[in-house]
Amino acid sequence: MMNKYLTLATLLLTLMTGASLADETDPVAHATAVRLAVGICGTCHGPRGISQQPKYPRLAGQNANYLVAQLKAFRGQTRGDPDAIGYMWGVAGNLEDSTMDALAQYYSGQTAGSGRGGDSALTARGKIIYEQGVAAVGVPACAACHGPDAHGIGDFPRLAGQHAQYVLKQLNSFQSNMRNVAVMHGVAQGLKTEEMSAVAEFLESQP
Numbered sequence: 001m002m003n004k005y006l007t008l009a010t011l012l013l014t015l016m017t018g019a020s021l022a023d024e025t026d027p028v029a030h031a032t033a034v035r036l037a038v039g040i041c042g043t044c045h046g047p048r049g050i051s052q053q054p055k056y057p058r059l060a061g062q063n064a065n066y067l068v069a070q071l072k073a074f075r076g077q078t079r080g081d082p083d084a085i086g087y088m089w090g091v092a093g094n095l096e097d098s099t100m101d102a103l104a105q106y107y108s109g110q111t112a113g114s115g116r117g118g119d120s121a122l123t124a125r126g127k128i129i130y131e132q133g134v135a136a137v138g139v140p141a142c143a144a145c146h147g148p149d150a151h152g153i154g155d156f157p158r159l160a161g162q163h164a165q166y167v168l169k170q171l172n173s174f175q176s177n178m179r180n181v182a183v184m185h186g187v188a189q190g191l192k193t194e195e196m197s198a199v200a201e202f203l204e205s206q207p
């Protein structure tokens with residue numbers, strides 16, 4: 001029964017994202033992924049990918065192709081901020097492609113965690129930055145790529161409900177190029193620390 005639902009969810013996901021994850025229905029990879037998720041990943045990322053500790057990003061409901069790309073970046077040692085090196089290079093180092101695909105399917109199929117209320121003045125300011133960017137210094141609207149509800153568009157990641165502390169740290173890493181992604185470096189370049197904090201606070205509050 002469970003397998004039927006999983007297969008259907010996988011099929012729907014493939015149709016929705018246009019993903020071609022060839023191994024996603026591989027029952028061995030799926031079983032390995034669930035075992036890893038429960039036994040290893042969950043100790044940091046929380047049960048079903050809803051971590052309570054802000055150091056560990058929430059993975060539930062995240063885009064599957066984005067998750068695979070990140071796992072490959074950890075394994076290939078190209079995502080190189082200190083926490084990526086310290087926590088994820090070792091974890092991802094020995095994962096097979098098929099296991100990565102199955103882990104991504106598992107986490108993208110989980111219901112995302114809820115938003116948590118933040119400081120209201122900061123959140124309001126963050127909402128404006130999220131929706132409009134900061135035109136004076138050429139920061140584009142986040143919504144253009146991450147979606148009006150911050151649930152992600154195409155392979156652009158979901159940000160809604162993510163821990164503010166994690167989001168802030170990533171924005172700093174993009175700005176300094178420690179996490180070296182051209183498009184987000186361009187976005188983060190013009191942001192001041194308090195603007196990053198505001199948008200991070202807003203995102204954490206979003207369902």
Ligand code: HEC
Pocket residue numbers: 036037040041042043044045055056057058059067070071081083084087088091103169
């Ligand atoms: C010991 C703690 C720990 C364990 C175990 C762990 N992670 Fe992580 N993971 C982290 C930390 C910390 C980060 C954030 C790294 C950073 O700040 O760049 C992270 C980041 C990630 C990301 C990037 C998320 C994003 O939004 O970009 C993915 C995907 C991920 N982990 C998947 C996994 C999977 C799958 C497993 C199990 C196979 C796992 N992790 C096990 C600590 C852990």
Ligand code: HEC
Pocket residue numbers: 057069129130133139140141142143144145146156157158159167170171181183184187199
């Ligand atoms: C032109 C498209 C684009 C715009 C505009 C954009 N982003 Fe991004 N963002 C991306 C892409 C692509 C990634 C994935 C980077 C990667 O592959 O590691 C990303 C990743 C991120 C991440 C990392 C997510 C994670 O789970 O680790 C954060 C945080 C983020 N963006 C915040 C923002 C904020 C805040 C804004 C607005 C100020 C913004 N982005 C505007 C394209 C964009």
